[in-house]
Amino acid sequence: GDSVTQMEGPVTLSEEAFLTINCTYTATGYPSLFWYVQYPGEGLQLLLKATKADDKGSNKGFEATYRKETTSFHLEKGSVQVSDSAVYFCALRPTGFQKLVFGTGTRLLVSP
Amino acid sequence: DTEVTQTPKHLVMGMTNKKSLKCEQHMGHRAMYWYKQKAKKPPELMFVYSYEKLSINESVPSRFSPECPNSSLLNLHLHALQPEDSALYLCASSQPDRDTEKLFFGSGTQLSVL
Secondary structure, eight states, rough: OOEEEOSSOOOEEEOOOEEOOOOOEEOSSSEEEEEEEOOOOEEEEEEEEEEEETOOOTTTTTTEETTTTTTTEEEEEOOOOOGGGGEEEEEOOOOOOOOEEEEHHHHEEEOO | OOEEEOOOSSEETTOOOOEEEEEEEEEEEEEEEEEEETTTSSEEEEEEEEEEEEEEESHHHTEEEEEEETEEEEEEEEOOOOOGGOOEEEEEOTTOOOTTSSSSEEEEEEEEEO
């Protein structure tokens, strides 16, 4: 079945460091791919998305590129801030289905 | 208005109680979702309503009973829950039949079953 695999956390970085959170997926067809962020005590917010191969999603300095050849959608940011501390979920939406399949989430901790 | 509003934010109930969680959106979305999220785990889909009809039930126990009274409202009725049902319950909405569209999530109801 469709699935998403994320790197284990927590990821601990100093402010202004470079961030990469790995995400790979298994799916038939051409799913849409998403990164959601969850701050403590809150619901999930869409961070960025990509709907077809080679698309790059970007928002608030975060980027991810839909790589069909490696079935990956890694999240990157050039310079993290303390306020980026949160849990990041990679997700896919299978073609023709109304459900999101989430990865296990990666906690990011950024220290001053 | 791009919000999904959930009430209550926190709920404590005993195993014999009956309670309801409520969710409301005014974005004109015709698909609404209930997700369950245990601590440090990803959200797990419970139910999907599309055009006010139940379209997906992920084999959820009958002690959880969803209801979609109109296109803006989604309820989750709870009865005879178990302590292991304690979790964050998230509501979401989207446009149906458009799988490239994002889901909008509410901030959730934190449920504790004693």
